[in-house]
Amino acid sequence: MMVRLLKEPKNKTNKKIYLTRFDAVKGLYLQANERLYLKQKQDTAKFFELNKRMFTILETLDSIEMRPNEKGRVDIEYRKKHAELLHAYRPNLFNAGTYHLRKGEMQKAFDYFEFYIDCSRQPLFSTYRYDSLDTRMPEAAYWATFCGYRMQNAVLTLRHRKLALCDSAKANFTLQYIAEARRWLNDQELYLKTLEEGFRRFPTFTYFFPRLMDAYSQRGEYDKALAAADSAIAVCDTCTLYLFAKSTMLFRLERYGESIKVSEQIIAINPNLAEAHFNAGTGYLNIALRLDERKNKKQLRQLYQKARPYMERYRQLMPNQKEKWGPALYRIYLNLNMGKQFDEIDRLLK
Secondary structure, eight states: OHHHHHTSGGGTTOHHHHHHHHHHHHHHHHHHHHHHHTTOOOOHHHHHHHHHHHHHHHHHHHHHHTSOOTTSOOOOOSHHHHHHHHHHHTHHHHHHHHHHHHTTOHHHHHHHHHHHHHGGGOGGGGGGOHHHHOTTHHHHHHHHHHHHHHTTOHHHHHHTHHHHTTOGGGHHHHHHHHHHHHHHTTOHHHHHHHHHHHHHHOTTOTTHHHHHHHHHHHTTOHHHHHHHHHHHHHHOTTOHHHHHHHHHHHHHTTOHHHHHHHHHHHHHHOTTOHHHHHHHHHHHHHHHHTSOTTTOHHHHHHHHHHHHHHHHHHHHHOTTOHHHHHHHHHHHHHHTTOHHHHHHHHHHHO
């Protein structure tokens, strides 16, 4: 009945109708709460929806009370009483978010977490200073951000990012979600900045480093990529991912000798990391390309001899990558006058 009455324009500011509607919803909420307490049949989602509806009604009523009357005065009659009442029910907004989160209902979960956060900007709750005193606010923002990320909705993912980053225990994941949202929006500058911040704050977190390397590489900023790799190695000097990134960036900077040394470090740690063998072998081949064949025959032969075991090992580890090891071994066997091996590679490439 109250809902029907509120649809009429003349009743939009009638406080008594809002109060009567609130009492009705509160009655339904208390009944549902009792059934849950007694472990009787009760729709949990409906229970949480009734809780949220109480907030909606009284927040609307509070906004009506804030409007000046015909004499220009503002008479706020119910704020203190209603704020105290709803403050006790507010934790269930958070609980509703986690309930729908567990059920995989991301949009509903997001709505509840956002509603929980929104209380901090409602004048109705101004005395409670939720933005500074409620320690669960950053957690609610994190879960809202997570829900937006799971829905692949960039706008919702980014909406509460600043508050979500205040949840220090989950800041690494929050930065990951923010970065992905920037990528969905094709905002390359902010995507890169987020990757840089994430790597600076969490250098061993698996998400940031490889994507930062890719971002720098796509921009041709190999020096920055190398610096990032060195920073990562400073944290863990036995991590083959970081070492391989350094080897690759040195290779792209045409610092082949240094690239080979780092590749050898990687192979000493993990002899089965195929790409380290490829980097080392290709490094020797590229050094050979810089030499004059007529003046440096002996040195060239030594370089091809050094490249050979690395490229042959790469072939063993990656037999399906013929387009990579085939031309390299063709060149090695040709320059070392290894007829039998050369003929085999020649047939394979044909």
